[in-house]
Amino acid sequence: MSKILYTLTDEAPFLATASFLPIVQAYARSAGVVVETRDISLSARILAQFPQLLGERAVSDDLAELGELAKTPEANIIKLPNISASVPQLKAAIKELQDKGYPLPDYPDAPQGEREKDIKQRYDRTKGSAVNPVLREGNSDRRAPASVKAYAKKHPHRMGKWDAASQSHVANMESGDFYGSEQSYTMVNPGNVRIEYTSVTGSSFPLRGPVPVQAGEVIDAAVLDAKALADFVDAQIADAKARDVLFSLHLKATMMKVSDPIMFGIVVSRFYAPVLEKHPRTLAEIGFDPNNGIGDLYAKLGQLPESQRAAIEADISALYAQRPALAMVNSDKGITNLHVPSDVIVDASMPAMIRDSGKMWNAQGQLQDTKALIPDRNYSGIYQAVIDDCKEHGAFDPATMGSVPNVGLMAQAAEEYGSHDKTFKISGDGTVRVIDEHGTVLLQHPVKAGDIWRMCQTKDAAIRDWVKLAVTRARLSNTPVIFWLDPRRDHDRGLVAKVAAYLNEHDTNGLDISILSPIRAMRQTLKRVRAGLDTIAATGNVLRDYLTDLFPIMELGTSAKMLSIVPLMNGGGLFETGAGGSAPKHVQQFLEEDYLRWDSLGEFLALGASFEHLANTTGNQTAQVLADALDAANALFLDNDRSPGRKLGTIDNRGSHFYVALYWAQALAAQTTDPALAAKFAVLAKTLTDNEAKIVEELIAVQGKPVDIGGYYQPQMDKLVPAMRPSATLNAALATL
Numbered sequence: 001m002s003k004i005l006y007t008l009t010d011e012a013p014f015l016a017t018a019s020f021l022p023i024v025q026a027y028a029r030s031a032g033v034v035v036e037t038r039d040i041s042l043s044a045r046i047l048a049q050f051p052q053l054l055g056e057r058a059v060s061d062d063l064a065e066l067g068e069l070a071k072t073p074e075a076n077i078i079k080l081p082n083i084s085a086s087v088p089q090l091k092a093a094i095k096e097l098q099d100k101g102y103p104l105p106d107y108p109d110a111p112q113g114e115r116e117k118d119i120k121q122r123y124d125r126t127k128g129s130a131v132n133p134v135l136r137e138g139n140s141d142r143r144a145p146a147s148v149k150a151y152a153k154k155h156p157h158r159m160g161k162w163d164a165a166s167q168s169h170v171a172n173m174e175s176g177d178f179y180g181s182e183q184s185y186t187m188v189n190p191g192n193v194r195i196e197y198t199s200v201t202g203s204s205f206p207l208r209g210p211v212p213v214q215a216g217e218v219i220d221a222a223v224l225d226a227k228a229l230a231d232f233v234d235a236q237i238a239d240a241k242a243r244d245v246l247f248s249l250h251l252k253a254t255m256m257k258v259s260d261p262i263m264f265g266i267v268v269s270r271f272y273a274p275v276l277e278k279h280p281r282t283l284a285e286i287g288f289d290p291n292n293g294i295g296d297l298y299a300k301l302g303q304l305p306e307s308q309r310a311a312i313e314a315d316i317s318a319l320y321a322q323r324p325a326l327a328m329v330n331s332d333k334g335i336t337n338l339h340v341p342s343d344v345i346v347d348a349s350m351p352a353m354i355r356d357s358g359k360m361w362n363a364q365g366q367l368q369d370t371k372a373l374i375p376d377r378n379y380s381g382i383y384q385a386v387i388d389d390c391k392e393h394g395a396f397d398p399a400t401m402g403s404v405p406n407v408g409l410m411a412q413a414a415e416e417y418g419s420h421d422k423t424f425k426i427s428g429d430g431t432v433r434v435i436d437e438h439g440t441v442l443l444q445h446p447v448k449a450g451d452i453w454r455m456c457q458t459k460d461a462a463i464r465d466w467v468k469l470a471v472t473r474a475r476l477s478n479t480p481v482i483f484w485l486d487p488r489r490d491h492d493r494g495l496v497a498k499v500a501a502y503l504n505e506h507d508t509n510g511l512d513i514s515i516l517s518p519i520r521a522m523r524q525t526l527k528r529v530r531a532g533l534d535t536i537a538a539t540g541n542v543l544r545d546y547l548t549d550l551f552p553i554m555e556l557g558t559s560a561k562m563l564s565i566v567p568l569m570n571g572g573g574l575f576e577t578g579a580g581g582s583a584p585k586h587v588q589q590f591l592e593e594d595y596l597r598w599d600s601l602g603e604f605l606a607l608g609a610s611f612e613h614l615a616n617t618t619g620n621q622t623a624q625v626l627a628d629a630l631d632a633a634n635a636l637f638l639d640n641d642r643s644p645g646r647k648l649g650t651i652d653n654r655g656s657h658f659y660v661a662l663y664w665a666q667a668l669a670a671q672t673t674d675p676a677l678a679a680k681f682a683v684l685a686k687t688l689t690d691n692e693a694k695i696v697e698e699l700i701a702v703q704g705k706p707v708d709i710g711g712y713y714q715p716q717m718d719k720l721v722p723a724m725r726p727s728a729t730l731n732a733a734l735a736t737l
């Protein structure tokens with residue numbers, strides 16, 4: 001049987017699914033393709049952790065099922081973005097579910113005893129980037145399809161002007177970071193390694209159980225010096241004040257769920273140090289945790305008697321007068337860059353800043369030059385290279401700029417993104433060693449209390465497949481490839497050797513393939529971009545993430561319009577929808593004014609690729625007809641500019657779904673490969689064509705007032721479905737299929 005699994009996730013993409021999925025299911029059914037759903041939303045993942053407690057309300061562990069499926073050739077999964085939850089989000093989701101009557105325990109911040117430790121462990125499984133690494137059993141192929149690039153050139157989005165005198169810049173540590181301490185080793189034999197901590201007094205213990213390793217696998221370890229980070233932050237606070245620029249921090253506290261919240265906490269602790277150091281006992285009593293942001297303090301101040309609360313609030317206000325201004329997430333609501341660790345996420349936040357003239361929002365709601373802290377040198381330099389380029393040459397021009405597709409080394413939890421279970425906050429001064437089964441020390445670092453030590457793994461098979469994918473894409477698109485690898489990084493040197501070896505397995509005749517350090521690769525790529533030339537970036541996992549927001553946001557205005565394919569290593573297909581996340585701001589707007597500006601083009605593109613994969617792997621020719629017709633529909637959709645606008649009164653996400661349904665039905669009716677299918681869709685195409693004005697009117701009529709969907713993390717379907725499907729005419733037409 002031909003089956004596609006469509007994921008139910010969170011926030012804007014989940015709302016969009018309530019409108020789009022019924023269309024997909026109806027069209028696929030007509031072609032004998034079943035589209036089933038699997039719920040991997042944060043709320044479903046939380047509930048799946050507690051089957052015993054929930055009794056009859058227990059839910060299946062759909063993520064585990066999909067994770068297993070992703071390792072099989074049958075996998076055909078459409079994956080929408082999901083929340084990678086920070087602790088404040090996790091707690092909010094637990095609270096909502098408790099309020100809905102689920103007998104869930106509270107999240108234990110400081111677990112006491114075995115029971116609480118078990119509860120915390122279960123919750124922590126759902127924290128941060130708990131979904132993507134499980135499903136991404138392949139490397140990453142993200143690019144703007146030709147039709148999308150042509151559309152962006154024809155309808156260039158607005159870009160902020162750049163001034164050569166801009167004070168905006170990236171600030172990174174000069175030493176004591178992961179970059180400065182990385183050590184790497186390529187395994188000769190398969191087996192296990194152990195990670196051992198030895199204190200200065202000589203007592204040793206394992207930091208975790210044995211880590212299985214494969215022959216040829218690249219392992220590496222690095223440490224971030226907490227004291228050096230704190231000193232760096234202090235200096236940057238003073239420098240931002242002196243230069244009168246905004247202070248901002250850009251991390252990935254969601255995905256890098258162990259290391260980055262600690263780094264975020266150190267920055268919060270230093271920025272608010274005078275207040276935190278004045279009230280240590282009170283803050284400990286109310287359980288303030290800087291890793292959760294200063295918003296956690298505001299949330300907990302309510303527990304204090306009025307006078308104490310007012311005193312701390314007054315101290316914070318006084319502090320703001322002395323500190324540099326903070327970049328704001330929402331100046332109307334007073335939400336700063338240091339409020340919550342999940343509001344400012346580097347992959348999306350730096351491109352947004354670069355798109356907006358290198359500025360961020362200040363408390364007065366105006367754009368201002370900004371100091372952007374990206375503490376670790378591994379990836380900070382690429383953003384400074386873009387800033388330098390914009391200062392010298394001005395903003396990029398979407399009407400003429402070249403494209404930067406990405407081939408990312410991602411399979412089998414490659415590199416930093418697989419490091420969570422091997423990342424530790426060090427408890428005391430000593431040494432951390434990685435030791436093989438013969439007792440040979442492979443990697444070792446002196447560490448101090450509070451430092452962050454981590455180990456990463458990158459499988460040989462993943463590297464080999466990545467090189468193959470890069471060569472394949474270069475050949476198919478006749479585009480030069482640059483491998484972004486830094487000869488100053490031990491890990492990257494190991495990769496350079498492997499890339500050189502694996503390139504020999506392919507016919508690279510006539511291909512333009514080079515290896516450059518990230519900063520040089522960025523400069524070279526930008527030079528080509530400005531000349532209107534395309535360049536494939538073959539990168540590791542972190543740069544994959546960063547560049548696939550950066551370039552789409554500059555080229556297309558958004559990462560929503562990307563084709564994002566994960567050819568799974570065992571033959572299946574994972575089709576991600578765009579390269580962006582779940583756009584929480586869009587939910588706010590929807591709840592306030594019943595207008596959803598989420599752009600589903602990523603879903604349309606993923607669906608087309610998924611049908612095509614189905615046709616190729618199962619021989620289902622009707623699936624190919626569906627794919628071809630959807631491709632034609634997408635082209636018309638772009639040509640007629642049917643993506644949602646940003647404001648009320650135009651079609652929103654729901655209207656865009658109607659148009660894709662209309663064009664898809666018209667294309668299916670017009671094709672001649674499958675006459676029976678054409679006949680089936682002819683009637684629907686006519687109904688939708690005849691009723692276009694009426695349907696659009698019904699969809700627009702609901703806009704402009706608040707809407708209640710009965711929850712944030714687990715909306716109520718009896719409220720959400722009618723809200724997302726307000727056109728009786730469209731619903732009736734679809735029901736006839």
Ligand SMILES: NC(=O)C1=CN([C@@H]2O[C@H](COP(=O)(O)OP(=O)(O)OC[C@H]3O[C@@H](n4cnc5c(N)ncnc54)[C@H](OP(=O)(O)O)[C@@H]3O)[C@@H](O)[C@H]2O)C=CC1
Pocket residue numbers: 080081082083084085132254255342343344345348349558559560578579580581582583584585586597598599600602
């Ligand atoms: N694949 C995945 O599962 C991913 C998940 N995430 C998660 O998503 C959440 C939000 O992350 P955040 O950093 O805010 O990044 P997002 O990409 O979700 O949002 C940033 C901005 O990008 C624009 N955007 C993104 N997607 C779309 C779309 N389809 N249509 C229109 N606009 C879009 C919106 O801009 P505007 O407001 O100007 O319209 C949005 O506000 C976090 O929980 C994060 O962990 C993040 C990345 C990938």
Ligand SMILES: O=C(O)CCC(=O)C(=O)O
Pocket residue numbers: 084128129130132133254255347545548579580581
């Ligand atoms: O998994 C996550 O937390 C984010 C993933 C992401 O940003 C990406 O893959 O582009």
Ligand SMILES: [Mg+2]
Pocket residue numbers: 347545546549579580
């Ligand atoms: Mg990303």
